[in-house]
Amino acid sequence: MRSEVRGGWTVLAVSGELDADTVPVLSDLLEESSSDRVVVDLSGVPFMDTTGLSLMLDWHRRLEGVGGEFRMACLQASVHKLFRLTELTEVMHIHDSVDSATVGR
Numbered sequence: 001m002r003s004e005v006r007g008g009w010t011v012l013a014v015s016g017e018l019d020a021d022t023v024p025v026l027s028d029l030l031e032e033s034s035s036d037r038v039v040v041d042l043s044g045v046p047f048m049d050t051t052g053l054s055l056m057l058d059w060h061r062r063l064e065g066v067g068g069e070f071r072m073a074c075l076q077a078s079v080h081k082l083f084r085l086t087e088l089t090e091v092m093h094i095h096d097s098v099d100s101a102t103v104g105r
Contacts, residue, residue, distance in 0.1 A: 007103075042074055
């Protein structure tokens with residue numbers, strides 16, 4: 001996982017499976033970012049289980065609650081399917097690219 005700031009957004013690039021074993025690492029990075037504008041680049045994530053889904057939803061709610069924004073970008077088909085099946089594509093901000101996710105407020 002790596003982090004960079006792009007246009008006022010903290011972009012966290014995640015790679016590998018996002019599951020019960022790896023979610024704590026991403027959770028710690030999100031906590032450390034102390035940003036209210038976060039994009040999680042999931043292009044390197046071929047699999048996400050419900051713990052990953054819960055983390056994404058928690059941070060979405062957390063940042064929206066303080067007037068911030070939480071966006072996800074570059075979801076692979078299997079991960080995007082998880083969000084569609086849970087109908088979270090209607091709630092969360094999902095973008096095709098990091099560039100489109102980091103535009104606007």
